[in-house]
Amino acid sequence: MNAAEQKFLKELDDKLWSAADKLRANLDAANYKHVVLGLIFLKYVSDAFEERQRQLRALFQFDREDNIYYLPRDDFDSDADYQEALEEELEVLDYYREANVFWVPKAARWRTLKEKAVLPVGSVLWQDEQGNDVKLRSVSWLIDNALEEIEKSNAKLKGILNRISQYQLENDKLLGLINTFSDTSFTRPVQDGEELNLHSKDILGHVYEYFLGQFALAEGKQGGQYYTPKSIVTLITEMLEPYSGRVFDPAMGSGGFFVSSDRFIEEHAKEQHYDPAEQRKHISVYGQESNPTTWRLAAMNMAIRGIDFNFGKKNADSFLDDQHPDLRADFVMANPPFNMKDWWSESLADDARWQYGTPPKGNANFAWLQHMLHHLAPTGSMALLLANGSMSSNTSGEGDIRRRLVEEDLVECMVALPGQLFTNTQIPACIWFLTKDKANGVVFDEKKRDRRGELLFIDARNCGYMKDRVLRDFDSEDIARIADTFHAWQRGEGYEDVPGFCKAASLDEIEKHDFVLTPGRYVGAPEQEDDGEPFAEKMARLTGQLREQFAESDRLEAEIKRNLGGLGYEL
Structure with missing residues (x-):
């Protein structure tokens, strides 16, 4: 992002958080996030x-006349008849669905909230469908009604949107939030003109x-625990190429990999001159998350993007309560x-997922890996x-x-990442790529070669750039270089x-290294440029x-001693 975009997001963060933080005096941090995130969702x-x-x-x-929307x-x-017909036409749901725009009933629109919240x-x-008067009970009731109308119109969100009346917030507190949020726009961002x-x-998403990071800090947890750097998500997606299936x-968090x-899919569809909406129909999204807020x-993230999803019946632990x-x-x-x-429970002792060995009770790394393989x-x-x-x-x-994973020829590629990629941990990380079929896998309609007995190592520790004094990131060229190498x-x-x-590297080479999969052991040192001067010379x-x-x-040392001696000092 350029400086103007960064400034816009920083000012937006500060403004929204400052408004939300005023609720701290009235609510626990664990509760007021539901009020704030619900309102942000409605505004968006x-x-x-x-x-x-x-x-x-x-x-x-x-x-x-050749305009298909022509009225x-x-x-x-x-003019009055024309305007009435125009307003009626603007309420046709299909016009929004065809553009992958989330349908919002009148009672849930921000304009309605802002106009009605100030009324006594x-x-x-x-009037409701039976012609009965609907009266304002409170601002929290008005917001809950909007959330309920959203759920009625979008079945996938049933039971997802948190109601806020239970928190018993005063009308003026909620009205203040609505007024502050009203001064922001998600669709026409402008900075300094x-x-x-x-x-x-x-x-x-930002x-x-x-x-989420701010709420985690307010609750006394480590901030930034919920998400992966966007560039790493993009890198993994570019390497796996999930076109269909x-x-x-x-461990989906707020759904970054799905986004x-x-x-x-959208970019690929444009390149191939496909309809992105049609291409999306070839993808089914499944996820699981234990944290109820991020679940x-x-x-909500999927619904606003028109992505069909199945996240299970509830938030749940992936090991103890597998939703899929x-x-x-x-x-x-x-x-x-x-x-x-x-993470461990004795009920997991003989779990069918541990096909390649029972993971240690004090570290879930290989539990996650085998759960995914399962x-x-x-x-x-x-x-x-990992x-x-x-x-x-x-x-x-x-x-x-x-x-066992190497001997079974499941590991396809190992990528070592540079440090300082994550906001919440300095632990160095790597990416494991595995497949159950190295013989004849398919990339969309393109055949891969037989890769049995072979494993690719990529050492990307020297890739990327420092985006600020503490965080490193990958740019599009870094991502393309790594992904293109993998695909080639x-x-x-x-x-x-x-x-x-x-x-x-061959599996025999890996065995000689005692099945250690650190790329640095295999890729060697970079070639030094030959300057043409013979080594002896x-x-x-x-x-x-x-x-x-x-x-x-x-x-110089003798000169310093002589000068110090002249001043009466000796070394």
Whole structure:
């Protein structure tokens, strides 16, 4: 992002958080997040809906007969009749669904909330379908009614949106939030008079991530625990290429991998001149999450993007309460918590998922890996982020599990990542890529080569750039270089080992390294540029330079001693 975009997001974060933080005096941090996130959701879906309405209004009044949205003014007796017909046409649901815009009923639109929230309690708001007066009970009731109307119109969100009346907030507190949020826009971002190239859904995703981190800090938890750097999500998606099939994330957080997959599908559809909406029909999304807030956010994230999803009946622990026991996914992607200690239960002792060895009770890394393998289809591929220790540790049987995975020829590629990628941990990380079918896998309609007995190592520790003083990131060129290397190796088209960066190793080579999978052991050192000077001559020249520098050092030391002696000091 450029400076203007960064400034816009920073000011938006500060403004929304400042308004939300005023609720702290009235509510516990664990509760007020539901109020704030619910209102942000309502504001976003209303903004997106109204943006589509503005587009439609312009299209309907665009006086050309070949315009499919054309509503001829001449067909009506008066301007009043025409405007009435226009407003009625703007309420046709299909116009919004065709543009993948979330449908928002009138009672749930932000304009309704803002207009009705200022009315005295007991005021008549509208009439229901039976013709009865609906009266304002409180601002929290008005918001809950909006959330209920959203759920009625979007069945996938039933039971997802938290009602806020239970928190018994005063009307003026909620009215203050509504007024502050009203001054923001998710659809027409402008900074210092400059219209920004920020997509509304990405702004919402950024706000969600920021708020989740802030809420975690307010609750005394570690901030930033919920999400993966966008560039790493993009890298994994670009490498796996989930064009079609079942996509699964058993530690999904707020759904970042699914959002990235959707973007990937959209970009690929444009390149191939396909209809993105049609291409989305070939993808089914499955997820699981234990945290109730992020489980709900993930569902909201999918709904506003028009992505069909199945996140189970509830938030639940992936190990103890698997919400998709029979799922065999074509693509599995996850960033589970690193080195998770408190995960074991005796009920897991003889679990069918531990096909390659029982994971240690004090570290869930290989539990996550085997859980994902268990849910992988016979021709499926998967990727997961793990701490670097997973590549070499022999603690509590981890080395034996890793050896079994290699011997069974399940590991396809290992990518070592640079440090300082994550906001919440300095633990170095790597990406494991595994597949159950190295013989004849398929990328969309393109055949991969037979890769049995071979494993690709990529050392990306020197890739990326420092985005600020503490955080490193990948740019599009880094992502393309790594993904293109992986695909060239998979397809046997133009791949070559690059010292210091990538190496295709045989299983025999890996066995010689005791099944340690650290890329640095295999890729070697980068080639040094040949300057044309013979080694013997260069060594003689450098030795001569060093001799001269030592002599100069001795001379300077003697000079300093002489000067100190003249001042009455001795060394």
